Amino acid sequence: MLQIYNSLSGKKEQFIPIEPGKVKMYVCGMTVYDYCHIGHARVLVVFDVINRYLRKLYGDENVTYVRNITDIDDKIIARAIENGEDIGTLTQRFIDAMHEDADALGVMRPDIEPRATEHMDNIINMIQTLIDKGMAYQGDNGDVYYQVSQFKDYGKLSKKNLEDLQSGSRVEVEQAKRDPADFVLWKMAKPGEPFWESPWGQGRPGWHIECSAMSKQCLGEHFDIHGGGLDLKFPHHENEIAQSEGCSGHKFVNYWIHNGFVRVDDEKMSKSLGNFFIIRDVLKNYAPEVIRYFILNSHYRSPLNYSDENLDRAKASLSTLYQSLLDIEPADAPLDENSDYAKRFFQAMDDDFNTPKAISVLFDMSHELNRLKNSDKAQAQKLAAQIKHLAHILGLLEKDPQAFLQSGAGEGGLSDDEINDLIAQRAQAKADKNWAESDRIRDVLVAADILLEDTPEGTRWRRK
RNA sequence: GGCUGGAUGGCAGAAUGGCUAUGCAGCGGAUUGCAAAUCCGUGGAUCUCGGUUCGACUCCGGGUCCAGCCUCCA
Numbered sequence: 001m002l003q004i005y006n007s008l009s010g011k012k013e014q015f016i017p018i019e020p021g022k023v024k025m026y027v028c029g030m031t032v033y034d035y036c037h038i039g040h041a042r043v044l045v046v047f048d049v050i051n052r053y054l055r056k057l058y059g060d061e062n063v064t065y066v067r068n069i070t071d072i073d074d075k076i077i078a079r080a081i082e083n084g085e086d087i088g089t090l091t092q093r094f095i096d097a098m099h100e101d102a103d104a105l106g107v108m109r110p111d112i113e114p115r116a117t118e119h120m121d122n123i124i125n126m127i128q129t130l131i132d133k134g135m136a137y138q139g140d141n142g143d144v145y146y147q148v149s150q151f152k153d154y155g156k157l158s159k160k161n162l163e164d165l166q167s168g169s170r171v172e173v174e175q176a177k178r179d180p181a182d183f184v185l186w187k188m189a190k191p192g193e194p195f196w197e198s199p200w201g202q203g204r205p206g207w208h209i210e211c212s213a214m215s216k217q218c219l220g221e222h223f224d225i226h227g228g229g230l231d232l233k234f235p236h237h238e239n240e241i242a243q244s245e246g247c248s249g250h251k252f253v254n255y256w257i258h259n260g261f262v263r264v265d266d267e268k269m270s271k272s273l274g275n276f277f278i279i280r281d282v283l284k285n286y287a288p289e290v291i292r293y294f295i296l297n298s299h300y301r302s303p304l305n306y307s308d309e310n311l312d313r314a315k316a317s318l319s320t321l322y323q324s325l326l327d328i329e330p331a332d333a334p335l336d337e338n339s340d341y342a343k344r345f346f347q348a349m350d351d352d353f354n355t356p357k358a359i360s361v362l363f364d365m366s367h368e369l370n371r372l373k374n375s376d377k378a379q380a381q382k383l384a385a386q387i388k389h390l391a392h393i394l395g396l397l398e399k400d401p402q403a404f405l406q407s408g409a410g411e412g413g414l415s416d417d418e419i420n421d422l423i424a425q426r427a428q429a430k431a432d433k434n435w436a437e438s439d440r441i442r443d444v445l446v447a448a449d450i451l452l453e454d455t456p457e458g459t460r461w462r463r464k
Numbered sequence: 465g466g467c468u469g470g471a472u473g474g475c476a477g478a479a480u481g482g483c484u485a486u487g488c489a490g491c492g493g494a495u496u497g498c499a500a501a502u503c504c505g506u507g508g509a510u511c512u513c514g515g516u517u518c519g520a521c522u523c524c525g526g527g528u529c530c531a532g533c534c535u536c537c538a
Contacts (some may be wrong), residue, residue, distance in 0.1 A: 010468090028538075036538090043538040075536070158533075164466045165534060207536085229538030233468090236537090259538075260469090266530070270537055297487080298477065303470080303531070313476060317487050323501065348478090356478050360486035370502055435497060442499075453500045460501085 002057065004225075005301065005352045007233060007256040008157055012352055017224050018254065023054050023063045024219040026253075028211060028228035028236065029113070031070040032094035033079040036101050037276035038291075038306055039262045039269045043229050045292055045395070046259045046300040046353075048107040050227070052393050053349050066218045067110040069095060071117050073207055077193060087194055101279040105288045106395040114214040116205065120196045122213040123205045126247055127185045127198075135246045136185055139176025144186035144200050149179055151242040157256060158234035183239055185209045208239035212247070215240075221248040227257040231270075259300045269306060277306060286311050287407050292395055293318045296355040318396070318404075319462070324366040325388075325401040326460075328373060331381040335389035341365050345390045355394060362391055405462035413463075414448045423452070423459050 002015040017023050027047045030040060051065045070076075071091040080087045102109075116123070127144055130136035135150045148154050148162065155161050165181050184206040189195035195202035205213075215223065221244065228237065237256065244252040262269040269276045282291060294314035298304045336342060341361055348357035365387045372380035391397035399407075409415065414422075422441050429437035442452055449464040 030538080031536090039538050041538090046538095073536090158467080160467060160534070230469095230532070231537055234533060235535090261532075261538080263531075268532070268537090272535095272537065294476095301469090302477085305476085310476065313488050316489090317476090320487075320501095326501090354478075356476095356486075360478070363486055367503090374502090430497085433497075439498070446499095451500065453502095454496075455501080462501095 002350045003352055004255050004257065006254075007258050008253075010159075013255070015224075015255065017058075018222060021058060021062055023058050023225065024066075024223035025051065025054070025064070025225040025227065026066045026068070026211075026215040026219055026223065027110075027226070028232050029067040029069050030094075030098055031073055031075060031207075032091045032098060033076045034094060034271070035278045035280060036098050037269065037271075037278050038282060039229065039276065040098075041101070041105060041279050041291060042262050042295050042300075042304060043227075043259055044102050044107045045105060045295045047227050047257075048105075049296065049355060049394055050225075050257070050353055051108060051110075052395065053353065056393055064112070064219065065110045066112045066114065066215065068211060068214050069098075069113060069115045070207065070210060071095070071115045072194065072204055073116075097280075101283075104283055105279070105292060106398060112218050114218055116210040116214065119210070119214050119217055120205070122217045123209055124186075124196075124198050126209060126213050126216070126243065127200075127205075129247050130185065130243065133246065137178065138200055139178075141176040142188040142201055142203070143176060143184050145177055145182040146185050146239065146242060146246070147178060148181040148183070148242065151246050153245065154181075154242055155238065157241055158238050160234065160238075183208060183235065185243075208236055209243055211236070212240050212243040216244065216247075222251055223253060225255045225257060226253040227259070230258045230260055231268075233258055260303050262304045262306050264306050266305070282311075285408075285410075286315065287399075287404065289396055289399065289404070290315045290318055293359075296394055296396070297359060299356055300353060321362060321366050321387075321391075321397060322399075322401045322404045324369045324373075325384055325397065326405070327457075328369070328377075328380055328384045330385040330388050331378075333382060333385045336386060339386060341386060342390060345393075349393070358390075358394065359396075362387060362396075365390075408463045414445070414450060419445065419450055419461055423461060426452075427459065 003012045004015045005011065006013045025047075027043070030036060036044075047067070051063065054063045072087070076087060076091060080090045083090065127136060130146065131138075131144070136144055136146050138144050155165075162181055186198060186200055186203050186205060186209075188201055188203045193204070195204060215226070226237065226240075241252050264275045264277075267273060267275060279291075290311060294311055295304065297314060297317070337346070341364065345358050345361045348354040348361065351357070365383060369380055369383050369387065372383060388397055406416070422445055426438045426441040429441065445452060445461070451462050451464055453460045453462075
């Protein structure tokens with residue numbers, strides 16, 4: 001039975017879908033004005049695995065995964081002006097880049113990927129409903145605000161109350177607001193800014209209302225899972241609840257899932273701190289699955305410390321798994337869900353997506369596979385197939401083992417041909433029992449981060 | 465100031481009221497021309513102080529330290 005830690009209640013709860021057998025999940029995606037960094041990679045990968053696992057449990061056709069794109073907001077406008085670039089061109093450029101990065105990381109595309117600018121009617125309707133219900137008002141400056149005091153449950157997700165918020169407020173209070181905690185639903189356009197027509201004048205939506213409108217449109221007023229990074233819990237998700245429940249008058253989301261931060265030197269990786277690493281830069285030095293392994297080797301709610309050392313370690317660990325799959329053709333067999341390994345794997349995943357524990361099962365399988373390879377080829381092939389099936393749920397071990405182990409040719413490094421050439425020379429030296437020469441060649445390769453393994457079938461190589 | 469969450473071996477990182485996590489690194493052995501890979505074996509941990517208990521790393525309370533949120537942020 002799947003248990004999910006629900007940020008709303010602060011405990012693990014049994015997952016029961018609203019509509020039996022069907023799951024609806026919405027995850028806050030990117031605001032597209034820059035390249036995605038490793039923090040974004042974590043959201044992409046974590047919810048990709050949750051999506052994969054839900055599909056495994058409920059069937060592909062019974063899971064609807066929505067991940068939105070925010071393609072209009074202040075930062076986008078600012079960046080477009082800064083670049084002297086048209087907003088549409090800017091956002092499309094970074095949407096394409098995001099897709100490239102996500103695809104590279106083996107992240108499955110969501111079923112629906114709504115964009116804020118394509119949901120303007122829904123956004124405006126929702127704001128109008130809130131005004132009609134007396135939960136929103138237009139300020140003197142023309143902006144429309146949500147009146148937080150009208151929503152009695154405000155703060156239930158982030159466990160904050162209005163008094164605490166006000167006393168700790170670090171923001172300058174906008175004069176037009178009736179209460180400092182009120183937040184903007186519709187913002188008037190300044191001269192030169194992009195705008196949409198609305199009953200309140202030309203303007204654009206606030207960030208929070210976009211997600212309320214898009215999730216309602218794609219999944220309805222009440223759905224199962226809403227996810228995102230921990231930093232969205234407040235105010236973004238809190239405000240979504242206020243808007244959506246204020247509008248519908250009933251519960252918005254049953255399970256809230258928040259993933260932890262990526263840290264650098266024990267500090268949150270973020271754009272404001274400037275300590276972020278762009279996915280595409282990291283991909284120059286590390287294979288995509290190494291990044292996935294690195295992310296999934298910690299529980300999704302724990303902090304994740306980014307460092308080259310940790311990525312190197314991830315690579316070494318993943319290589320060990322791949323190593324066991326070398327020289328073995330996995331049997332053409334489906335996943336045996338009754339095997340002890342599969343049961344342990346599913347048990348781990350059922351326990352709030354405990355991927356580190358699930359990975360440890362893969363290692364146990366890998367060790368048995370190594371033993372089996374020399375004793376029982378047929379059994380080994382069956383086991384290899386099982387490993388691949390389970391790893392697939394995590395999006396790992398999807399590559400050809402040899403290709404993975406030999407990947408990573410950096411600039412200035414030896415080419416595959418040069419390596420094979422040196423190995424041939426060394427084979428001759430070995431045949432001549434000229435150990436000094438064969439060791440010299442091996443040292444040359446090691447210096448270039450090429451590791452050799454002599455096997456009965458010949459010499460094999462991989463990149464460190 | 466208010467509110468969250470966390471502190472596990474050299475490092476990364478799970479679990480658990482008494483029983484091997486796992487990985488990387490280390491050590492011993494097998495194997496190898498020597499290595500590597502692999503196999504077999506092995507050392508090493510639960511921030512601190514109290515309490516509950518036959519027994520706590522695990523539950524409770526105090527403390528210390530760390531991170532996050534209260535502004536945009538995945």
